[in-house]
Amino acid sequence: MAYEKKVNELNLKDTELCLGLPGRTEEIKEEQEVSCVKSNNKRQFEETRDEEESTPPTKTQIVGWPPVRSYRKNNSVSYVKVSMDGAPYLRKIDLKTYKNYPELLKALENMFKFTVGEYSEREGYKGSGFVPTYEDKDGDWMLVGDVPWDMFSSSCKRLRIMKGSDAPTLDASL
C-alpha cells in the first residue's frame, strides 16, 4: 500500500542523524502535497501527516494536537510579530504579558517611539496618523480595539502599525 511505503520511508528518516528536530521532513515535501490544514476541507490522510512548509520556524498546527484542552493553552507564550510601516525591522512581543489594550498600546508606543491616536468605536484611531491593526486567525486585517481583549489576544496572529497616508481611513474603505 502506498501508505505503508511512506511509513517505512519515514522510519528511516526519523532514525537518520540530522541537525533538525525529529519529525521535520524537508525531503518528504517533494513527495507529498503540503497543504495548510485550514484550507483543506477534506483532509486526506497523507496530507495530515506533514503540513510543514519549506521555511521554518513553526509547523502549521494540526487541529486538536497535542490533545490539550483550549483553556489550558492560555498558559503558553504567544509571541506575535509587530511591524511598523517604515521601520527597518520587525519586533516580537508576547501578547500574554499584557492584560488589556492600554497596556499593549503603551508598549507598542514605547517600542516604536510613536503615539497612537484616540480610539473610538465609530471612527477608529484619530489624531496621530498611526493606526494599529492586526491579522486574525481567519487571515483578515482588523483594527486593534474593536473586540474584547481576550478575544483579540487569542485570535491575533500578527500586528501591523499603519502609518499616516498609508493608513486607509474607514470612509475610504467602505
Place this chain on the structure above:
Amino acid sequence: MTEEEEDSSAKMSEDVKRYLKLDTRSSAAATSEPPCSSSSSASALANNKSRNFKSFEPPCPDHVLENVLENVLQFLTSRCDRNAVSLVCRSWWRVEAQTRFEVFIGNCYSLSPLRLTHRFTRVRSLVLKGKPRFADFNLMPRNWGAQFAPWVAATAKAYPWLEKVHLKRMFVTDDDLALLAESFPGFKELTLVCCEGFGTSGIAVVANKCRQLKVLDLLESEVTDDEVDWLSCFPASETHLESLSFDCVESPINFKALEELVVRSPFLKKLRTNRFVSLEVLHRLMVRAPQLTSLGTGSFSPENVLQGEQEPDYAAAFRACKSISCLSGFRDLTPEYLPAISPVCANLTSLNFSYANISPDMLKPIIRNCHNIRVFWALDSICDEGLQAVAATCKELRELRVFPFDPREDSEGPISGVGLQAISEGCRKLESILYFCQRMTNGAVTAMSENCPQLTVFRLCIMGRHRPDHVTGKPMDVGFGAIVKNCKKLTRLAVSGLLTDEAFSYIGEYGKLIRTLSVAFAGNSDRALRYVLEGCPKLQKLEIRDSPFGDVGLRSGMHRYCNMRFVWLSSCVLSRGGCREVAHALPNVVVEVFGSDDDDDDDTVTGDYVETLYLYRSLDGPRKDAPKFVTIL
C-alpha cells in the same frame, strides 16, 4: 414467644412454604408478568386444595418476594450489580427498577429520556454524559448535539424529588438551568463538567431558586459572561452550601458578595475560585472559612503591592486552615508568594499546579514537605529535576498528570523518560498517569511497567507525531507492550509516538481489562485495529484519529460494537460504503458520519471519504436532533 407471635410466625412460614411449593411447581409462575393476584396463582395450581386459603387473603407470593427484594436491593449501589440483578427475571427487573435511585447514562444518545422515566420511577440522582472526549480538541463541529433540554424536560415531570444532576460534555442552556431550578424544590447538587451553552445568568437562577443547594460545581466548562452578579443571587439566609467551584468561570465576580456568602455558609468545605480572585481577596475568604478542606486559590497574585503598606499575612491564613487537604488554582502565580502554602503541605493529599509556570527550584522547597500527596498535577516547567523531587518525597502518590507549558509539537519539552523513570522508582503505588513530553524511551516506559504494577491508567502523549524512541530510534512498540503485559490491572490506555502494528498486537494479546483506548497517528494497517477489536474483550470506548485504518479494520469489530459504548475514528481511511455496511449489519448501533469543522458549508459529506465516524449502541434508534452536517447511515 407469646401465643400471638407463635401464630403469626407459623402463618408466615406457611406463606413461605406455599411460595416455595409454587416455585418448584412452575417456573412460569415465577416469571409471569404482574400482578400477583391470587387468581393467577390459583390458576397455576388448578386443582389445588390450597384454594381455601383465599379466604384469609394472605400476601401473594410474588408480593412477598418483591417486598423482601425491595428491602435487600436498597443496599445494592453498584450499577453493575444492579444491571445483573435486573436480568434475573421480570419480577426482579421490576423491583430493581423501583429501587434504583441513582441512574448513570454514559451516552445520552443510547436511549431516549422517555425510556428512562418509564423504567426507573424513583430517580433521585442522574449522571449524563454527552459528547465523546475528542470533541474537547475541536475534532467535532459545534452544535453536534448532546442537549440537556429533552432530559430536563422529561425528568422535571417524572422526578419532582430529583436531588442531583451531574453532566459531562453536555450542551446546557440558561433555559435548561432555569427549568431545573424551578422543577426540583429539593435540588441539592449540580455538577457541570466540560459543558457549554450557558452563562452566568443561568447560574444565577440556580443560585437563587435552589434553596437546598449543597453543591454547585462548574468544572472545565465554558460559561459565557452575561454580566450578571450571580454570587449576589444566593438567598440572604444561611445556605447549605458544601461545595462551590467556579474556577472555569472567565468573568469577574463580586468579591464582597462572595465573602458574605462564605460567611453565611457554615457547611462550606470546598471553595474553588477563579482567576479574578487575587491574593488579598483570597486571604479574606480564608479568614472567614478556616474549615475549608479544598481550596482553589484563584490567581495567587496580589492585586496591588503598594510600597510600605502592610501586606496580609498569607502564611498565617494557611496555618489557620488546618483542614485543607486539596489545593488548586495558582492561575497567575507570583512566585514569591508560593511559600505561603507551606503550613498546609504536610496535610495535602491533592495539589494542582497545572496552571502555574513553576520551575524546579520553586517546586523543591514545597514538595519536600508533601509526604501525603496522592494526586499531583503540574506543568512540565518543573522539568525532570522537579519530577525527581516528587519521586523522592511523594511515596503515597497515586495519580500524576504533567501538562505541557507550551503545547505545540515543536516546543522544547523540558521533561522526558528521565522524569518518568524517576517517578516509577519513587512512587511505587502509582495508579494513574498522564504525561505529555517531547521525547521518550522504551526503557523508561518499560521501567514504569515494572515498577508500578498498580497502574490502571497509562496515558502517554509524545507530542511530536510519529516520534520514535529518541535514544534507539526504534518505534515505541516495546514500551507500550511492556505496559500492557506487566500492568495487569490496566483499564485505560493512551498511546503515542511511532507505533507499528506490533504495538497493537501486544495490546490485543495482553490488554484484557482495557476499557478505554486512545490512539493517534499510529499503526501501519488494518491489522492493528483488528488486533484490538478481537483481543480486548472489555473494550468499551475506542477513540482513534489520523491512523491508517479502513473498512477492513472496521469490519473486524462487528461482533463487538453492540457491547461497546462508542467507537470514534477520524481522519482514517474509511469509506462510506464500509461504514454503511456496519450500519446495515447492526440495527442496534447508530452510525454517524460527519466532516471536520471546515465542512460546515457543505450540506452533506459528499464523496466516498469519511472524515469522522462515530458509532454507538442505542435502544431507541437514531436520534432526531442530528444537525445537517451529520449523516446517520
